[in-house]
Amino acid sequence: xxxxxxxxxxxxxxxxxxxxxxxxxxxxxxxxxxxxxxxxxxxxxxxxxxxxxxxxxxxxxxxxxxxxxxxxxxxxxxxxxxxxxxxxxxxxxxxxxxxxxxxxxxxxxxxxxxxxxxxxxxxxxxxxxxxxxxxxxxxxxxxxxxxxxxxxxxxxxxxxxxxxxxxxxxxxxxxxxxxxxxxxxxxxxxxxxxxxxxxxxxxxxxxxxxxxxxxxxxxxxxxxxxxxxxxxxxxxxxxxxxxxxxxxxxxxxxxxxxxxxxxxxxxxxxxxxxxxxxxxxxxxxxxxxxxxxxxxxxxxxxxxxxxxxxxxxxxxxxxxxxxxxxxxxxxxxxxxxxxxxxxxxxxxxxxxxxxxxxx
Amino acid sequence: xxxxxxxxxxxxxxxxxxxxxxxxxxxxxxxxxxxxxxxxxxxxxxxxxxxxxxxxxxxxxxxxxxxxxxxxxxxxxxxxxxxxxxxxxxxxxxxxxxxxxxxxxxxxxxxxxxxxxxxxxxxxxxxxxxxxxxxxxxxxxxxxxxxxxxxxxxxxxxxxxxxxxxxxxxxxxxxxxxxxxxxxxxxxxxxxxxxxxxxxxxxxxxxxxxxxxxxxxxxxxxxxxxxxxxxxxxxxxxxxxxxxxxxxxxxxxxxxxxxxxxxxxxxxxxxxxxxxxxxxxxxxxxxxxxxxxxxxxxxxxxxxxxxxxxxxxxxxxxxxxxxxxxxxxxxxxxxxxxxxxxxxxxxxxxxxxxxxxxxxxxxxxxxxxxxxxxxxxxxxxxxxxxxxxxxxxxxxxxxxxxxxxxxxxxxxxxxxxxxxxxxxxxxxxxxxxxxxxxxxxxxxxxxxxxxx
Numbered sequence: 084x085x086x087x088x089x090x091x092x093x094x095x096x097x098x099x100x101x102x103x104x105x106x107x108x109x110x111x112x113x114x115x116x117x118x119x120x121x122x123x124x125x126x127x128x129x130x131x132x133x134x135x136x137x138x139x140x141x142x143x144x145x146x147x148x149x150x151x152x153x154x155x156x157x158x159x160x161x162x163x164x165x166x167x168x169x170x171x172x173x174x175x176x177x178x179x180x181x182x183x184x185x186x187x188x189x190x191x192x193x194x195x196x197x198x199x200x201x202x203x204x205x206x207x208x209x210x211x212x213x214x215x216x217x218x219x220x221x222x223x224x225x226x227x228x229x230x231x232x233x234x235x236x237x238x239x240x241x242x243x244x245x246x247x248x249x250x251x252x253x254x255x256x257x258x259x260x261x262x263x264x265x266x267x268x269x270x271x272x273x274x275x276x277x278x279x280x281x282x283x284x285x286x287x288x289x290x291x292x293x294x295x296x297x298x299x300x301x302x303x304x305x306x307x308x309x310x311x312x313x314x315x316x317x318x319x320x321x322x323x324x325x326x327x328x329x330x331x332x333x334x335x336x337x338x339x340x341x342x343x344x345x346x347x348x349x350x351x352x353x354x355x356x357x358x359x360x361x362x363x364x365x366x367x368x369x370x371x372x373x374x375x376x377x378x379x380x381x382x383x384x385x386x387x388x389x390x391x392x393x394x395x396x397x398x399x400x401x402x403x404x405x406x407x408x409x410x411x412x413x414x415x416x417x418x419x420x421x422x423x424x425x426x427x428x429x430x431x432x433x434x435x436x437x438x439x440x441x442x
Numbered sequence: 443x444x445x446x447x448x449x450x451x452x453x454x455x456x457x458x459x460x461x462x463x464x465x466x467x468x469x470x471x472x473x474x475x476x477x478x479x480x481x482x483x484x485x486x487x488x489x490x491x492x493x494x495x496x497x498x499x500x501x502x503x504x505x506x507x508x509x510x511x512x513x514x515x516x517x518x519x520x521x522x523x524x525x526x527x528x529x530x531x532x533x534x535x536x537x538x539x540x541x542x543x544x545x546x547x548x549x550x551x552x553x554x555x556x557x558x559x560x561x562x563x564x565x566x567x568x569x570x571x572x573x574x575x576x577x578x579x580x581x582x583x584x585x586x587x588x589x590x591x592x593x594x595x596x597x598x599x600x601x602x603x604x605x606x607x608x609x610x611x612x613x614x615x616x617x618x619x620x621x622x623x624x625x626x627x628x629x630x631x632x633x634x635x636x637x638x639x640x641x642x643x644x645x646x647x648x649x650x651x652x653x654x655x656x657x658x659x660x661x662x663x664x665x666x667x668x669x670x671x672x673x674x675x676x677x678x679x680x681x682x683x684x685x686x687x688x689x690x691x692x693x694x695x696x697x698x699x700x701x702x703x704x705x706x707x708x709x710x711x712x713x714x715x716x717x718x719x720x721x722x723x724x725x726x727x728x729x730x731x732x733x734x735x736x737x738x739x740x741x742x743x744x745x746x747x748x749x750x751x752x753x754x755x756x757x758x759x760x761x762x763x764x765x766x767x768x769x770x771x772x773x774x775x776x777x778x779x780x781x782x783x784x785x786x787x788x789x790x791x792x793x794x795x796x797x798x799x800x801x802x803x804x805x806x807x808x809x810x811x812x813x814x815x816x817x818x819x820x821x822x823x824x825x826x827x828x829x830x831x832x833x834x835x836x837x838x839x840x841x842x843x844x845x846x847x848x849x850x851x852x853x854x855x856x857x858x859x860x861x862x863x864x865x866x867x868x869x870x871x872x873x874x875x876x877x878x879x880x881x882x883x884x885x886x887x888x889x890x891x892x893x894x
Binding site: 161 | 515516526538572
């Protein structure tokens with residue numbers, strides 16, 4: 084399996100990076116998938132009316148999207164920290180080469196964040212439908228820009244020194260490769276699968292059969308669409324990466340992820356047929372996804388690993404990470420991590436009890 | 443030039459972050475009043491003010507925090523890389539407090555109306571602790587850059603973290619946070635249509651008590667100055683006019699706010715209206731700007747004192763680059779190299795990019811042409827070769843005599859408005875002279891660490 088040849092210290096950072104990235108991806112999927120659904124629904128609303136099921140799905144997403152974005156950003160801090168521990172040179176170079184274009188994601192995200200609050204405001208509800216649709220589509224466009232920029236930054240960080248030099252010398256603002264669109268499609272479409280499961284849990288107690296059908300449609304579009312996008316991405320991947328993924332240990336990851344996705348699909352198909360949100364099936368979809376997302380994240384790392392292990396500064400980077408691991412503070416981190424997780428757990432429990440009591 | 447961007451963004455972010463920290467404390471006080479005295483006005487204030495806190499600090503505050511990180515990468519990847527290497531576990535610890543801040547903050551934001559008083563207070567206390575703890579951790583890392591202290595000897599994370607400026611800086615920022623939160627609260631109270639005039643008077647008076655600890659600022663500020671390295675303190679106290687002016691701006695703004703707060707607290711019927719509150723907030727922003735400028739400025743010529751210069755070159759590398767050249771192994775060509783009429787000017791442009799570009803432009807803001815364009819060619823050679831003597835807050839020149847001469851010619855060519863023809867200077871006597879200048883200046887900065 085890839086990365087197992089790394090020193091133990093580097094493996095620890097890699098595991099932390101992957102775990103925190105998965106958490107970030109789950110929250111991000113809710114934001115991106117939610118923005119897609121809201122934009123689609125708002126545009127549809129220009130020509131037709133919602134059914135109650137769609138209205139309830141739109142309402143819950145609209146209500147939770149600002150929080151989801153806040154959580155996404157907060158959970159994104161940890162993987163950015165660990166990616167710097169592991170791949171400093173590549174990450175920093177891509178940042179520097181894209182400069183203004185890359186930094187533009189920040190004002191765009193600030194505007195999008197405020198638009199999410201505007202989107203759930205009563206003030207906007209009183210405006211014309213076309214205005215509401217423009218806000219929803221605008222938010223989606225902004226998230227697409229951010230997603231595009233991340234993909235671009237990531238792919239540029241995997242490029243060779245020669246490609247970096249050319250990029251700089253030509254003063255390019257964009258970095259477009261054959262991987263960009265399929266990669267972006269995979270993450271965008273896949274986000275719908277996560278969204279469907281989280282919204283299903285949110286609406287479980289009040290879901291009508293139409294709601295189940297709508298959510299199943301969203302989830303299945305996400306799952307099947309991501310398989311198609313993954314196929315497209317496979318064709319665009321460099322030969323060395325395809326070979327690496329084809330190696331037995333990495334192939335196991337593909338198979339396990341595929342099984343997770345299959346479980347997810349089976350659960351939603353069954354729920355769609357029965358029109359009921361059964362807890363055990365919802366759990367099956369959740370577990371399936373909880374297997375598929377880490378597998379996809381691992382495979383994403385194979386692409387990076389193959390690219391970076393070929394460059395000159397890989398070994399010095401590995402050694403530098405190993406050296407940094409000797410610096411203190413891990414115990415303090417562990418202590419506060421556990422303490423804060425417990426406190427957050429207490430908050431959720433306490434607030435849930437009081438909300439339940441009040442209702 | 444990029445340094446100015448991070449300075450501007452930093453001021454904005456610090457102001458918002460301190461508002462969030464002080465805001466948490468302020469809300470705890472008002473919620474406590476509600477719980478203790480059944481003060482419904484305090485409760486209404488908490489509910490109204492918290493929405494502002496969320497909308498400003500959770501959105502713009504959080505994202506400008508990320509922006510600071512990305513901008514620091516743009517300005518000096520090597521500095522942020524070193525900070526990450528040294529303090530990644532402490533940064534990760536800070537992240538756990540971000541998570542707590544978001545969890546407690548959003549729980550309050552969504553459900554405060556249906557929660558009992560104790561739970562509301564508990565959430566606000568947790569929010570305030572989390573916000574303050576994020577200051578605690580980042581303050582240690584930032585103050586390490588200025589006064590790395592024992593870390594220079596033992597390399598220990600904790601020696602670096604609990605450095606000489608850690609406590610005065612932490613306490614000063616805590617006081618500043620309380621003041622900013624109170625001033626923003628005065629604006630919010632005045633803007634809120636749901637409070638009548640009498641209620642506004644009561645609330646503004648109460649929030650103004652949060653300005654009272656400002657009385658400690660001169661003592662804590664003095665403590666901070668006292669533990670600064672001597673050269674840094676010298677610049678603040680008149681050695682660098684820009685630094686002194688910004689310090690004075692910060693101090694004068696704080697003094698004005700403090701004086702107004704004092705008048706407000708001793709004159710019971712004095713009221714702060716929205717315009718005055720906004721003006722006081724602007725002054726607080728000015729004070730923050732002055733303070734942050736000074737904090738960044740007194741670190742010069744380093745980004746990590748005695749370790750890494752502001753142009754991302756280490757002390758050890760200066761001597762090495764004087765032998766082999768600073769851009770000899772630079773894999774990146776110039777953008778549009780055809781604009782330079784000679785190879786020497788192209789080399790000068792590369793040297794500028796490597797050693798000067800972080801803080802300077804050629805002829806724009808903080809431009810070399812403006813700073814050195816009137817010098818004679820010999821002055822240019824001498825002053826750049828002995829840069830750390832010319833301006834003690836500048837790092838030593840880290841390159842070969844050929845590179846220095848190329849930079850000199852670039853400045854002259856730019857100063858002459860880029861003529862199409864520009865001859866190369868290759869007189870061995872000139873290069874020898876530059877080498878002599880550099881040798882005399884040495885490779886250490888003027889604020890080098892005394893020999894142990």
